[in-house]
Amino acid sequence: MTEKRRGWEERLLGSRNARFLDKNRAEFIQRVTMVMPLADELLSLGMLHEETYSKIKAANTSQEKMRELFTALHCGGDRVKSAFYRVLERLEPHLLQDLGKRIEELQSLIVKYKQSTSSQYAYVTEYNSLPGEHVLLASRYTELLIIQTHREQSEREEEICTKGERFFSARDSEKYSNITVDQFFCPDDHGLIPKAVVLQGNSGNGKSFTAQKIMLEWASGTVYTDHFDFIFHLKCKEINQISGEKSLVELLRYSQSLTPAQISQILQHSPERVLFLIDGFDELKLSQDNMSNLSPPLDVQTPASAESTLKALMSGHLLPESFLLVTTRSTATDTLSKLLKKQPQRFTEIMGFSERGVEEYFQRFFKDDQLLRTQAYEHVKANETLFTACFIPVICWIICTVFRQRHKGGIETTSSLETTTSIYVDYVSTMLDHHCQGLSQSVPSLLRSLGQLAERGMMEQQVLFNKKCVTNIVSDPTSNPFLCKFLCKKKIRQETMFSFMHLSFQEFFTALYYRLSLSETTWLKFLSPEFIEEDSRKLDLLPVIQFLCGLSNKEVSSSVMEAHCLSVSPNIREQLEEWILKFIEDRDIIMQDTSLFILHCLYELHEEDFVRKAMESWEEIDLSRNPLKRTDCWVLLYCLKCCPHIKSLSLTHCSITVEKLKILQPALRQCKELELGVENLSDDDVGVLVSALGEGKDLRGLSLDYSALSDQSVQQVLNALSKQTAVGYCSITVRTVTTYTAFMLREFLLNQNGKGDIRSPETDEQLDALLFFLCSVSGLRKVHLKVRKLTRSWSTMIFSLMPTCSSLQHISSPEFDEQVEALLNFLHTVPGLKKVELKLNILTESWAARILSFIQTHPSLRPVSLTMAKSLACPFPITGTPHGRGGWCHKVKEEFDEQTNALLSVVDSIPGLKRVKLNVIRLTESWASRIISLIQSCTSLQDISFKAGSELDGFLLEEGIRLLQHSQKRPDCTLTVEGMRCSKDTDQCTEDERWSPKDCNRIVKLQFHGESLTVLD
Structure with missing residues (x-):
């Protein structure tokens, strides 16, 4: 037991001595002079190799000898280090005592230095700190994204050009491991x-x-x-x-x-x-x-x-x-x-x-006010441009500071934060004041050269610039705080490249260049419709116009213009206002769906008198099918508040959630005419909707998609509708159809003179309750019934509804072929039937023959709509079918020709047919050929309407347009084609990109009449 304890104590002492040597290595190297006697004894004890001993002996100075010896000690571990300590203790005992004292003194010095450093660096003064003001560094510092890999040129280009969540998601990938x-x-x-x-x-x-x-x-x-x-x-x-x-x-x-x-x-x-x-x-x-x-x-x-x-x-x-x-x-x-x-x-x-870092910074900045922090962060996150710029800590600081000052000043924090331009101006001012000392270039010259470089890149669609290009425009670019520099490999050499920190900064400096330009011709061409029409890719320049509007605001521009004595173009604001008013008069002069862009321009101008003037001349605002972000809603709210009486506003298919509805609520109440679509409305949110609707307006339509409302909530909505001057249509999704629900709907339809579009739920019991009450609604014209399976019993119920609703003219079929057969058998006995929608899994020649027979026995039946339940790229209307991809797509394409021929065989055989409507996912050369053939073979045809996609989100390929334009067509037949037309060359889009609308595409309506082609407004 004694031997074991003695061995344990020796090992503990040896470990302690080894740590002492490691910790004070530098002191030993400087102070030990008897290196060779030490080495001799260690060699005799077998603690050194001959080769190591020779290296120690060959070193010139005692310090160099000790470094070689310490290398050997490190390789030998605690056993060799402990042996060295014991030999040193015997050979130079006073040295160890002296070292101990010096080490104590050094440790005391380290402690005092750390204490002094801690107090010196504990606080940070911010850019706007007054004398004596400071904040704790620990309360501000947020972990930053630091990588140790050189990024490829393509990675830099992609990051510069992306925005929002896509921008930050790339930073969270494994290749950017922190x-x-x-x-x-x-x-x-x-x-x-x-x-x-x-x-x-x-x-x-x-x-x-x-x-x-x-x-x-x-x-x-x-x-x-x-x-x-x-x-x-x-x-x-x-x-x-x-x-x-x-x-x-x-x-x-x-x-x-x-x-x-x-x-x-x-x-x-x-x-x-x-x-x-x-x-x-x-x-x-x-x-x-x-x-x-x-x-x-x-x-x-x-x-x-x-x-x-x-x-x-x-x-x-x-x-x-x-x-x-x-x-x-x-x-x-x-x-x-x-x-x-x-x-x-x-x-x-x-x-x-990173994205997490941005959120953490807001949390730290507003740590004492969680509500304010949430409002600020959510507001900035909704603005894609500002949110992206928040990867720069200074931008985060500016936004948080502005938001806090607005809050302290009593300004409503739920209103718009600041214009995007104002934040960028504050950023430039901060950089000029704190990061540009010692630049050889004056501020006016610096900003103009940056603007010139930025504009060149915008015109040439370039975000990376080579060294020659930059040095020809910008003086001393290596000292410029607004440019980034990096090396990229070009085969066997390196090339120096420059860029702005993000595309949005390049857009901003381009606008600043126009603002500083004393020659009007520099920027007037930029506002010319013909300038963009020459090359639709110039649509990428629209954000520059928004920044230009923001820089024309007196308060925003003065903060940087006056501070640095910058001369600006004298008439640019008047020119912009004139251009905006002209744009409002004819918004389709450049492209369709520009309403939201103009609203952003008005918001960036932020001149209430002019915004009021512009909005008063804007009688109808239609933002339908423009998915609105939260920042779009703030912009719309600001513009609508400047004009208290809006004649007409349409917000359908705009992805309006309850949060967005709360933003828009004050402005919606003052609209005289309103068409509104809200998604995912719950019982808790109905009060917001009722408040937004107000009273006494012409409600042209209300759609509550993907909702799940109870009877009480439906009652609230219907009560609100009853207080309107007029109601066009109403689409409400309910949680379940009860007897009370059916009763309320019946009463509402009776008050609306039977003008209703009823879409039933899926269960038979609920359908039964609904159908019972529908039979008592006079003047009912349209019913959509969706059943799990169309049986003979169900067909009988549907048939019994028709005589009761004598004006019923529209029947929609289920999706399964055998059920459609059952429905057709009953429809043969319905007098006065005027419209039928048939949904088939696949259209074969056999089905075409049945449909033709049905049409011939019902001469008053117009129109007939054929919908394929499971098709994608097929020659029939698509209702509610998501755009799919993959192997299923290829299978559909294989069946394409057979189904197209079956369809044409029906159309060609209908005597006296005058109108045909076609819904196809896209116009191809093949489809154009079939349309021409149809015009030539069906001589009674007077009008053909072709729509690409279910919501005009399908594509009109140039190959199809060219064939239609250059083929011979009958002059007495009008062909109208609608859909998305790519403004780029078709070979610039990948196949996947063509499936979904992009910013480079625009909705067009083309009318072919004989040999002429007209682009309709």
């Missing part, structure tokens, strides 16, 4: 610890904030405690102010709480435990002559110019054992790489915030 600051000096894949780490990033991305955070966390014992006894923070902006020759010790004295003697002692005795944090290398005034011709100082006490001393430190001429962490803008990395000689190196890129 590296944290505590991992900067961890071993690399080869086990090597980097001697120098470069943290590069764009202006305002948080480099200096991160440097301050590192200093604070090191002082608090959170990071680098095992790596470094001291971290010295050198700010290049401050070094620029130092004149004359200074030694490294004197340079450090300017920003540290230590005395020169203490600094000298630290640097001489433990340089491998020292980290130099060089912050803002791009701001260092370092000429080419300084870089190449200055003589480096010989040691830490030798005076030299600040540039020369810093160069010696980074190149390794001074303190080669020390470590470096350098922060710099990306524009200065090539200059830094020429100076930085320490190896190995680690290059990292600070990319700003």
Whole structure:
């Protein structure tokens, strides 16, 4: 037991001695002089190899010998280190005692330095801080996205051009795996610890904030405690102010709480435990002559110019054992790489915030007001442009500061935050005031050159610029805080490329260029309809017009224009207002569905008198089929508030949720005519809808899709409808059809003189209840019945409904062929039937014969609608069928020709047929050929209507349009074609892209009459 205990104590003592050696390695290297006697004894004890002993003996100085010996100690582990300690204790006992005292003094010095550093870096002064104002760094700092991989050119282009959630989702991918600051000096894949780490990033991305955070966390014992006894923070902006020759010790004295003697002692005795944090290398005034011709100082006490001393430190001429962490803008990395000689190196890129980081920043900023934080974040997230720009920490700070000031000023925080332009102007002003010191270029010249570069890129659809292009326009681009610089590989060489931080900044600087231009011809062409019509790709320039409107607001522009004495175009605001009024008069002059774009322009102008004038001349606003984002709703609300009486507003198929309805609620009440569609309405939200509807308006339509309302909620909605002057149509989805529901619907239909469109639920019991009451509704014209299976019993019930509702003219069939057969048998006995919709799984020649027979026995039947239940790219209307892809699509295409021929065989055989309506997913050359054949073979045809897609979201391919235009057609037959027409060359879209509408597509309506082609409004 005694032997075991003795062995345990020896191992514990050996481990303690080993840790003492490791922790004070630098002191031992400097102080031990009897290196060879130590090595001799270790060799005799078998603790050293002959080869290692020879290396120690060959070293020139005692320090070099000790470094070789420590390498051997490290390889030998605690056993060899403990043996070394015992030999040293015997050979130099006073040294260990002296070292113990010095180590205690050093530890005391470290503690005091950390305490001083902690208090110095605990607070941060913000850009707008008044004297004495500051905030805790810990309450503001948010983790940033830092990567250690060089991004490809295509990755940079894609990030610059994407917005919103798609922008941030790319940053969350595995290829952008985050590296944290505590991992900067961890071993690399080869086990090597980097001697120098470069943290590069764009202006305002948080480099200096991160440097301050590192200093604070090191002082608090959170990071680098095992790596470094001291971290010295050198700010290049401050070094620029130092004149004359200074030694490294004197340079450090300017920003540290230590005395020169203490600094000298630290640097001489433990340089491998020292980290130099060089912050803002791009701001260092370092000429080419300084870089190449200055003589480096010989040691830490030798005076030299600040540039020369810093160069010696980074190149390794001074303190080669020390470590470096350098922060710099990306524009200065090539200059830094020429100076930085320490190896190995680690290059990292600070990319700003991830999406989670943006949300966390808002949480920290508004930590004492959760409601305000939620309002601010949700508001910004709804604005795709602003939300994307929030990856830049400075933008986040500006937005949060503005939002808080508005709240303190008593401004309603649920109203619009600020125009997008105003935030970008604040950003530019902040950069000019705090990140542009020492630029050789004046501010007016700087902004105009940036604008010229931006405009060139917009016109050429370019977001990356080569070095020659940039240097020809922008003076000293490497010092420009608004540009990013990176290297990309071109085969066997490297190429320097520049870009703006994001496409939205390029759009902003383009608008600023027009605003600063004294020549009207520069920007007047930009507002010309013909300019965009020449090349529809110029539609990408529309965001520039919105920024231009924002810059024309007096209050917004004055903050940057007056502050920097910028001369601006005198008439641009008047020209913009005139152009907007003309646009409102004829909104289709450039493209369709431009209403939302104009509303955003008015919002960015933010001049209430003009907005009121523009809105008063805008009698009808139709935003149907434009999915509205929350920011669109704020914009619409602002514009509608400026004009208290809107004649007509249509908001159907706009993805209006309850949250968006709450935003629009004050404005909707004042509309005289309204058509509204709301999605996913619940019982709790009905009050919002009732308030938005108000009273006494012409409600042209109300659609409550995907809702699940109870009887009580239906009653509330119907009561609100009864208070309107007129009601066009109403589509309500209910949770279940009860007797009371049916009764309410009956009463409503009776009050509406039978003008109703009833779509039933799916269960037989609910249908039975509904059908019972429908039989008593006079004047009912249209019923949609959906049953799980059409049986003989159900057919009898439907047939019994028809004589009761003598005006019933419209029957929709179920989806299954055998059920359609049962329905047709009963329809043969219905007198006066005028409209039938037949939904088939597949149209065969046999079915075509049945349909033809049915039509011939009902001469008054017009029209007949054929719908395929499971088809996609088929020659029939598609109702409620999602656009699918994959193998199922290919199967449908194989059946395409057979079904098309079956359809034409029906059409060709109908005597006296005058009108045909076709709904097809897209107009192809094949379909165009069939249409021409139909015109030629069916001589009674007078009108053919062709629509691509169920909601005009299908495509009109150029191949089909060309064939229709150049083929011979009868002059007495009019062909109308509607759908999405791609404004790009067809080979620029992938197959997948053609399936869904993009910004580069527009809805068109083409009319062919004989040989003529007319584009209808």
